[in-house]
Amino acid sequence: MKFISPYIFQAYLTCPREAWLEYHGIVSDQDHEFLALGRLVHEGSYQRVRKEIFVDQLLKIDLFRDEMVAEVKKSSRHKEAARLQLAYYLYYLKHEKGLEFEGVLLFPKERKTERVTLTPEIEEKITQLIEEMLYIFSQETPPPVKKSKYCRTCSFQEVCWG
Template identity: 80%
Template sequence: MKFVRPYIFQAYLTCPREAWLEYHGLISDQEHEFLALGRLVHESSYQRARKEIMVDNLLKIDLFRDELVAEVKKSSRHKEAAKLQLAFYLYYLKHEKGLILSGLLLFPKERKTEKVELKPELEAEIEKLLQEMLPVLTAEKPPPPVKSKFCRTCSFQEMCWG
């Protein structure tokens, strides 16, 4: 099974075009205010617990907390995509490293957490999504832009809507 970077996996869930652009090495506006805010939240939250770990030069795990793989997010606005991204980490760790772990989504600004377990139905959803996204990502041209509620805060907004 071919794996993609977790950011691309999560981006595909909200916008296949954004995922295609990232997959093909196009860099979004790195000075975009929402990216900068996300970096700030990430860097300033859980500093004492921070134990960023890189796995196979693919996964960048934010931290481990009580034997849980933890992922820090700016907000719960993309909660379902964040949950699937974390499930993707757990799936990868299980299938590539033989590690059966649970996960924890952390939304520090909202003081929320959510536990994520890689149950068979979630694992099947990850496999289905990987099979669905790989042809889209490897296509010669990006999917056409589709207006959504996420466009307003997207760092690729200029590229899609000029």
């Protein structure tokens, strides 16, 4: 099975058009204020225990916490997408490396955590999503612009709504 970057995987769950653009190398506004804020939260949180681990130049695991793969997020606004992104990490580690872990989402600004377990149902959902994404990404043009509540904070805002 072909794997895609976890960032693109999560982006697809929020906006298939954004994911298509990223997959095809169209880079968003890297100076966008919300991207900068996300980087600050990421870099400033859990510094004493942070141990970023790169796996196969595809996954960037933020840290391990209590024998769990941990992912740091700026906010819980995209919690379902973040949950599936972390499950995607667990899926990859299981199917490509033979390693089984549980996961934990960390929302430092909100002082929240959430455990993520890779169940057979979630594995099936991830398999289906990967197939769906690869089909969408194989298309010559991106999915059409579709207004959502996330558009106003998106770093691709100018690309889509220019």
